Amino acid sequence: xxxxxxxxxxxxxxxxxxxxxxxxxxxxxxxxxxxxxxxxxxxxxxxxxxxxxxxxxxxxxxxxxxxxxxxxxxxxxxxxxxxxxxxxxxxxxxxxxxxxxxxxxxxxxxxxxxxxxxxxxxxxxxxxxxxxxxxxxxxxxxxxxxxxxxxxxxxxxxxxxxxxxxxxxxxxxxxxxxxxxxxxxxxxxxxxxxxxxxxxxxxxxxxxxxxxxxxxxxxxxxxxxxxxxxxxxxxxxxxxxxxxxxxxxxxxxxxxxxxxxxxxxxxxx
Numbered sequence: 001x002x003x004x005x006x007x008x009x010x011x012x013x014x015x016x017x018x019x020x021x022x023x024x025x026x027x028x029x030x031x032x033x034x035x036x037x038x039x040x041x042x043x044x045x046x047x048x049x050x051x052x053x054x055x056x057x058x059x060x061x062x063x064x065x066x067x068x069x070x071x072x073x074x075x076x077x078x079x080x081x082x083x084x085x086x087x088x089x090x091x092x093x094x095x096x097x098x099x100x101x102x103x104x105x106x107x108x109x110x111x112x113x114x115x116x117x118x119x120x121x122x123x124x125x126x127x128x129x130x131x132x133x134x135x136x137x138x139x140x141x142x143x144x145x146x147x148x149x150x151x152x153x154x155x156x157x158x159x160x161x162x163x164x165x166x167x168x169x170x171x172x173x174x175x176x177x178x179x180x181x182x183x184x185x186x187x188x189x190x191x192x193x194x195x196x197x198x199x200x201x202x203x204x205x206x207x208x209x210x211x212x213x214x215x216x217x218x219x220x221x222x223x224x225x226x227x228x229x230x231x232x233x234x235x236x237x238x239x240x241x242x243x244x245x246x247x248x249x250x251x252x253x254x255x256x257x258x259x260x261x262x263x264x265x266x267x268x269x
Contacts, residue, residue, distance in 0.1 A: 125167060127166065128165060131169060131170070132169060134265075135235075136268075137264055137265045137266065139161050139241075142158060142260055143258070144260070145257050146258055148255030151255045152177045152182060152183045153183045154256065159178065159259055160176045160178070161173070163263065172188050173209075181219030183255075184215070185215050185249070186213045187211045187228075188211050189229060189230075192210075205234055206233075207235075208231070209233065215247075215251070223251055223252070226249075227249050229246070230245065231243060232245075240264060240265065244258070245259045
């Protein structure tokens with residue numbers, strides 16, 4: 001009887017030990033779960049934003065936007081010579097194609113050159129100027145009558161001669177042939193000049209001329225007549241010029257005379 005009881009006791013000992021170990025393990029797990037569950041759920045302070053802070057940020061944003069616009073306005077008001085640097089702000093960049101079209105530049109009226117009026121070539125008259133035939137001069141000459149006899153132009157007489165330049169090619173050559181009836185000659189001549197083919201050669205000294213004018217015969221039988229004159233001037237020096245001319249006056253009879261003389265050069269009056 002005692003032996004049976006001992007056997008049963010020995011059989012139940014391992015069972016009781018096993019139950020004891022299992023019960024202690026379950027209680028430890030229960031305590032751990034309770035410890036974890038009992039901790040309050042809290043969030044990070046950085047993740048929580050209160051309503052007051054949100055409204056404050058909105059007010060700061062609203063306050064900053066006008067200042068940004070003011071800064072852009074100040075940049076727009078920079079002087080023309082200063083470089084403008086604009087930083088685009090999100091939400092303010094123009095997307096319309098009309099902003100991309102530049103305004104047309106009006107042409108400056110001062111920069112447009114007006115066509116000048118055509119100028120007519122003019123030659124100023126300068127009494128006593130040097131013509132291409134030589135200097136102006138005044139001198140004495142002898143007249144040799146070649147034909148006629150109605151005036152002193154057709155007779156041998158003493159004469160006073162002159163040349164007065166008007167332009168570079170035009171001159172007037174008043175002369176007076178002194179005789180029984182003085183004859184005044186007033187031709188307007190065109191002066192020529194010979195230019196050699198070689199540009200390095202000196203021009204010829206002979207300067208021919210030809211012209212027309214009027215002849216006036218004084219005295220009791222005073223008369224005006226048409227005059228044709230032609231001749232040459234030969235410069236002798238910077239102060240003297242030799243001249244020879246043929247003059248024909250158409251009076252009642254055509255009188256023709258040859259003048260040979262020397263003139264003293266002058267330049268202007």
